[in-house]
Amino acid sequence: MVQxxxxxxxxxxxxxxxxxxVTALGNGASAIIPLATVEEARARQAQEPHLLLxxxxxxxxxxxxxxxxSPLDYTPEKVQGREVILxxxxxxxxxxxxHQAGASAIIVGALTNRQAVVDFCSSWDGSILLVCAGSHGRFSLEDALCAGAIIAGLDPKLRLTDGARTCRALYxxxxxxxxxxxxxxxxxxxxxxxxxxxxxxVFATALDVTSLVPIYRGGEIRPLEG
Amino acid sequence: MVQxxxxxxxxxxxxxxxxxxVTALGNGASAIIPLATVEEARARQAQEPHLLLxxxxxxxxxxxxxxxxSPLDYTPEKVQGREVILxxxxxxxxxxxxHQAGASAIIVGALTNRQAVVDFCSSWDGSILLVCAGSHGRFSLEDALCAGAIIAGLDPKLRLTDGARTCRALYxxxxxxxxxxxxxxxxxxxxxxxxxxxxxxVFATALDVTSLVPIYRGGEIRPLEG
Incomplete structure (x- = not known):
């Protein structure tokens, strides 16, 4: 992981x-609690049964x-006002x-909230690290395209690493x-x-359908207050 | 490493x-002996003093x-007929x-021999793995561009991984x-x-200046016989 x-x-x-x-928070979930392992997820829910899993x-x-x-599962009927372990x-x-790399702020980017992420970046006075999750440790086209779509919206005077230039060129x-x-x-x-x-x-490839920016703080992801 | x-x-x-x-072999070096560490390189030359280092x-x-x-150092005057540890x-x-991943054949690709590598690939009946060395474990634009330049010359019906598609799009x-x-x-x-x-x-970014294809066999790299 880069510093x-x-x-x-x-x-x-x-x-x-x-x-x-992005979808679950947009549909009214109050928080997403990301946990790395299935065991942690089950244990947390056993302690706090009001959490969805x-x-x-x-x-x-x-x-x-x-x-x-599936983002399509997280309907308003199911998630409104609820906290969800993921x-x-x-x-x-x-x-x-x-988080472990010590980022000062961590937000969640998707194609569906691409422009909102770009707008948030424009207010950031510091360096920006795009973390493409990939798939089982391998490069994923969709994450690189999303990173490129974000970079293409940023100040063209920003200095880009080789990886960032490649994502932008790809997009x-x-x-x-x-x-x-x-x-x-x-x-x-x-x-x-x-x-x-x-x-x-199909759902995940729609561009700019929500202005919601999820932010990760204290182990939870919540919508950034506008 | 991919299987x-x-x-x-x-x-x-x-x-x-x-x-x-590519340059050293093109200028008449008889073989390149790639070794991973400086210690191995020095030890090998101590055993075989006729080798250049x-x-x-x-x-x-x-x-x-x-x-x-520097490829510019490997002039015909210095390398003609000589074996060089690298x-x-x-x-x-x-x-x-x-090699450790068990590739059936290993060749060396650069921009300077791009078309020759493409031609060799056209005669290959099997899968092709482009190994971009990168820089200290990080992605490098120049290697991805070279991979893309090679892929752009291959049969467009080949099935490409996400990484290969990205390199081609970049190029x-x-x-x-x-x-x-x-x-x-x-x-x-x-x-x-x-x-x-x-x-x-500047020298490394010239496209298609030699038809030499280096092939790695038995711990040595030599020009492929035409």
Whole structure:
């Protein structure tokens, strides 16, 4: 993990943790509590039974959980006013990695809240670290495209690392109009479709549908106060 | 390292090991012997004093070595008919990583021999793994651009991973004409220029100047027989 003191970290896991977090908070969940392991998640809920329990392993929901990792599950009817534990393979761990690296602030970025994240970055006076969760330690096209879509909206005078330049070039090469098709045919997009989660992929590739910015503080993710 | 049995591995370290290997062999060196550590390199030369010794740490030549890692050092006058030990920070290790991963064949790719590598790939009946050496474990723009330049020349019906698609998009976004300027302003390009190796960066970004394909077999790299 890159050193990140004094840094704003943006954690990106388009398929699907970032998108799920943005959606659940947008639908009225009061907080998301990200936990790295299934064991931690179950133990926490045993201690605090009012918490809802969501997450996945190998893309699928876990026995006894209230939700999987499909953003479409987190409807207002189910999440309004509730706190939700979330444990996912890649996204939750990326969040904790950003935290352990000592980032000064950690927000959650998705395509669905891309412009809101860009606007928040514009008010940040310091360096910005985009943390692409990837998939099982490997590079993911959808997270790089989302990072590129964010970078393309930032001050063009910012100094970019090689990785940031590559993400921006990737996004600009395909353009916003190709996001859905490119991500649908990505390694992870095809994998989710094959497991029956094609609608999640479509949902996750919609750009700028909410102004909600989730912020991680004290072990919880809540909407940033406007 | 990705599993690579039955696979052709192309090891890419544009700045500078790949370019240096292609250049030295093109200038008549009979073999390059890549070794991971300075200690191994010195020990091997002590055993076999006819070997020349090249390499770098932190971009600079090492005491008592015949060459650094500048391709411009490996002139015909110095290397004709000679075997050269080479130990570099990233490139040598990437080669050994491809070997340990069990690739069926390992060749060395640079921008200077890009088309020759593409032609060799066209004759390969199996999967292809592009190993971008990067810089101290981090992503490097120049290696991704070189990988993209190779992929752009391959059969467009090949199935690409997310990483391969990204490299191709990166290369197509900038185009061949922008390779020198993009690489000169990359993290590693700027670093080398700052250390006085700007001419190496210019040299390394010339496309398709030789048809030589270096192949790694039995611990040595030699030109592929045409």
């Amino acid at each position: 990140a003191e004094g840094t704003l970290a943006i954690v990106i896991d388009v398929l699907r943790a970032s998108t799920t977090i 969501g997450g996945e392993r190998n893309a699928h929901p876990l026995p006894g959980f209230d939700f999987g990792n 444990t996912t393979t890649n996204g939750t761990r990326a969040l904790q990695g950003a 600009e090469h395909y353009g916003a109009e190709q996001l859905p098709s490119q991500i649908a045919s990505s390694d992870h997009g095809l994998g989710l479709k094959g497991k029956g989660y094609g609608p999640d992929v | 690579a049995e039955g696979t052709l591995a192309i090891v890419i370290d544009v700045l500078r090991a790949s370019t240096t290997i 090249g390499g770098e740490r932190n971009a600079h030549p090492l005491p008592g070595f015949d060459f650094g890692n 130990t570099t920070t990233n490139g040598t290790r990437a080669l050994q990583g491809a 197509e976004h900038y185009g061949a004409e922008q390779l020198p300027s993009q690489i000169a302003s990359s993290d590693h390009g700027l670093g080398l220029k700052g250390k006085g190796y700007g001419p190496d960066v």
